[in-house]
Amino acid sequence: MVEVVKTLPRVTEEQKRLVALSGNEAQAEAMRQINPDVVAAYPITPQTEIVMQFAQFVADGKVDTEYIPVESEHSAMSACIGAAAAGARAMTATSSQGLALMWELLYIASGLRLPIVMAVVARSLSANLNIHCDHSDVMGARDSGWIQIFAEDPQEAYDSLIQAVVIAERARLPVMVITDGFIISHAVHPVTVYPDEAVREFIGEYEPEVSLLKVETPVTMGPVDLPDYYMEHKRQQTEAMKQAKQIILQVGEEFANFFGTKVYGFMELESMDDAEVAVISLGSSCGTVREVVRELRAQGLKVGAVKLRVFRPFPRDELVRVLAGVQAIGVLDRADSFSTMGGPLFTEVKSALYDVLVTQRHTTATQFIPLGGPKVVNYIYGLGGRDLTNEHVEEVFRELLDIAAGKPVEETWRYLGVRE
Amino acid sequence: MSANAQRTLIEVRWHARAGQGAKTAANILAQAALREGKYAQSFPEFGPERRGAPMQAFNRLSDQPFYMHSSITEPDIVIVVDPHLMDTIPVTEGLKPNGWIIINTPLPPEEAQERWELKPYRVATVDASGIARETLRQDIPNVPLLGAFARVTGLISLETLQKDTAQRLEKRYRDRPQVIEANLKALERGYNEVKWVEAKTAELVARETARIEAKGWRELPIGGIIPEPGTSAMYRTGSWRLERPIFDPQKCVQCLMCWLVCPDAAIILENGKVVGIDYDHCKGCGLCSLQCPPKAKALTMVLEAELEEVKASR
Numbered sequence A: 001m002v003e004v005v006k007t008l009p010r011v012t013e014e015q016k017r018l019v020a021l022s023g024n025e026a027q028a029e030a031m032r033q034i035n036p037d038v039v040a041a042y043p044i045t046p047q048t049e050i051v052m053q054f055a056q057f058v059a060d061g062k063v064d065t066e067y068i069p070v071e072s073e074h075s076a077m078s079a080c081i082g083a084a085a086a087g088a089r090a091m092t093a094t095s096s097q098g099l100a101l102m103w104e105l106l107y108i109a110s111g112l113r114l115p116i117v118m119a120v121v122a123r124s125l126s127a128n129l130n131i132h133c134d135h136s137d138v139m140g141a142r143d144s145g146w147i148q149i150f151a152e153d154p155q156e157a158y159d160s161l162i163q164a165v166v167i168a169e170r171a172r173l174p175v176m177v178i179t180d181g182f183i184i185s186h187a188v189h190p191v192t193v194y195p196d197e198a199v200r201e202f203i204g205e206y207e208p209e210v211s212l213l214k215v216e217t218p219v220t221m222g223p224v225d226l227p228d229y230y231m232e233h234k235r236q237q238t239e240a241m242k243q244a245k246q247i248i249l250q251v252g253e254e255f256a257n258f259f260g261t262k263v264y265g266f267m268e269l270e271s272m273d274d275a276e277v278a279v280i281s282l283g284s285s286c287g288t289v290r291e292v293v294r295e296l297r298a299q300g301l302k303v304g305a306v307k308l309r310v311f312r313p314f315p316r317d318e319l320v321r322v323l324a325g326v327q328a329i330g331v332l333d334r335a336d337s338f339s340t341m342g343g344p345l346f347t348e349v350k351s352a353l354y355d356v357l358v359t360q361r362h363t364t365a366t367q368f369i370p371l372g373g374p375k376v377v378n379y380i381y382g383l384g385g386r387d388l389t390n391e392h393v394e395e396v397f398r399e400l401l402d403i404a405a406g407k408p409v410e411e412t413w414r415y416l417g418v419r420e
Numbered sequence B: 001m002s003a004n005a006q007r008t009l010i011e012v013r014w015h016a017r018a019g020q021g022a023k024t025a026a027n028i029l030a031q032a033a034l035r036e037g038k039y040a041q042s043f044p045e046f047g048p049e050r051r052g053a054p055m056q057a058f059n060r061l062s063d064q065p066f067y068m069h070s071s072i073t074e075p076d077i078v079i080v081v082d083p084h085l086m087d088t089i090p091v092t093e094g095l096k097p098n099g100w101i102i103i104n105t106p107l108p109p110e111e112a113q114e115r116w117e118l119k120p121y122r123v124a125t126v127d128a129s130g131i132a133r134e135t136l137r138q139d140i141p142n143v144p145l146l147g148a149f150a151r152v153t154g155l156i157s158l159e160t161l162q163k164d165t166a167q168r169l170e171k172r173y174r175d176r177p178q179v180i181e182a183n184l185k186a187l188e189r190g191y192n193e194v195k196w197v198e199a200k201t202a203e204l205v206a207r208e209t210a211r212i213e214a215k216g217w218r219e220l221p222i223g224g225i226i227p228e229p230g231t232s233a234m235y236r237t238g239s240w241r242l243e244r245p246i247f248d249p250q251k252c253v254q255c256l257m258c259w260l261v262c263p264d265a266a267i268i269l270e271n272g273k274v275v276g277i278d279y280d281h282c283k284g285c286g287l288c289s290l291q292c293p294p295k296a297k298a299l300t301m302v303l304e305a306e307l308e309e310v311k312a313s314r
């Protein structure tokens, strides 16, 4: 059990509203309720609606936010960094090339330990020009020191963005909440929205420990940091990421208590209790995978699925525990890494499993029984918006079942839905 | 015995100010060593250096191949290109007992050994700046220092250094052979005029180091912030100076132009009047002297090197 920092009276069902919102609308709505001090953003497909709607909220006086319509994403993140350093609650949103343009600033935001929150609507990177979903942009930023939370649908995007504010401020780390471009950003789903006051109560007032505007305790931020200190500061950052794991669970628990939602954690499991084979994926495809798992379970096949919600920090121990006893694992990657050994999620999962003593199911967390590693196969899918169908997922499960039954794995790195 | 144990590796550390040519000298030394069939490295240490900031350059020399890329912490030889660093930088840090310290100074080696407490080391001195000014018409002490290095260490021959220097300058100064001549002369004079004394003791003197014990990552402020104001005053940039402004209160008309333009807030004001210069922080940019009204001329820039000579001759 996670220790909860904050307990608030639960929001009643009557206070909630069920509305139809797209992923982008849900994120804009969350931003309106969060009412950040500063938003600096630049529109880019498929994130544009978030910025557009938020600008409208500003124009209509529905938020107190200082809105900075910058001339590029580089400036958007720069302005957020400046605002956060000054002690403001700062937010932005972007996609694809916009995230790529923020590249150097991402590291500055995390290095300065500024709790900036950003909605990232995942989209492929040029060339060639493609506006549709994949995770190349997000994966490019995976080692930038940002917490990365994937949302499956608009509800999760809305909930996660609110949680992200608290996570960021407690961990003193920036957080990106990721939705799949078009597939979620432009798809309208039922979303339960909480009252404004409740959201504001949940996130509370932001009281930064240090800020440039606290004149009574002046500080210098971002001075030159040479070989004699730089490494200690990077070590601190990793430690913050480690601590963030506990904070993410804590905030998930508090959120569930307050808003009466499911408990958000590192992952969500589908039929993993006695699964012989399993698929791990991120974002919207987790829904498709879940559908197929239920179909195949109805046929008596022991299949399961892991929806990974938090990619950074990577929940190694928790994932390994879940995968204990699974004989064949399929990892779905919506990005290629061009390493010629698989996509980014695959290499993480595989290295998490390597040499770890896998717990046998039904033993306690401290009793480890080595079982020998499961077979892990990578499927790169959905690049540039290529659809992932139920048939694709079923094909994966059938292959995994064959592997579990002893069929040799010839190549661990494969493509799904590509024309040969 | 391993090949490494049989190998003799000589490590050299140069102390200079950025812009004084220590990096070039280290490169020349490495090149000359290669020419003699030795294995050599040369590398500078980069910091937030600007012209005038103290810097270091390094050499490794050996008869056998070596592969390390680490920095040099226990040199066999230290070369001090700028004698003013003797008072501001711990130049002998890590220097092995009986190691060489070669200093650019007109002082005789006995006096240098006494004055800078260099008893555990072999001390060589040469007025490299003086030689350079006479031969090269510029204060480029690195050339005569290389000559001195060749003489006292015997690690490289004067002929090789001369051959190398001639070849290096040939292209650029084809039309002005006198420049090449002057460089060869500077090398030779450094070689001939260097004087040295042996170490007086095998014991290293334990030195009081003012170094602050660096904190571990658990204790450091989060995000690399500096949690107190005005800390730049603790950073004494005065040692970066090549020229120093000399203030003459008699000539000053108190227009405060110098105070206005000084980028380092190094003009000291008392009751609204200029009273002097904060040499701990003045970097010697000369802006104050440039802005001082021509009629007043209350600020004159003097070369630090010459200032020392002026003092010495008195």
Ligand code: SF4
Residues within 6 Å of the ligand: B245, B261, B262, B263, B264, B265, B266, B267, B277, B281, B282, B283, B284, B285, B286, B287, B288, B289
């Ligand atoms: S030379 Fe003059 S202007 Fe420049 S730093 Fe020194 S005092 Fe200031």
Ligand code: SF4
Residues within 6 Å of the ligand: B251, B252, B253, B254, B255, B256, B257, B258, B259, B274, B288, B291, B292, B293, B296, B297, B298, B299
């Ligand atoms: S600029 Fe010259 S005359 Fe004016 S205050 Fe400074 S030293 Fe005096």
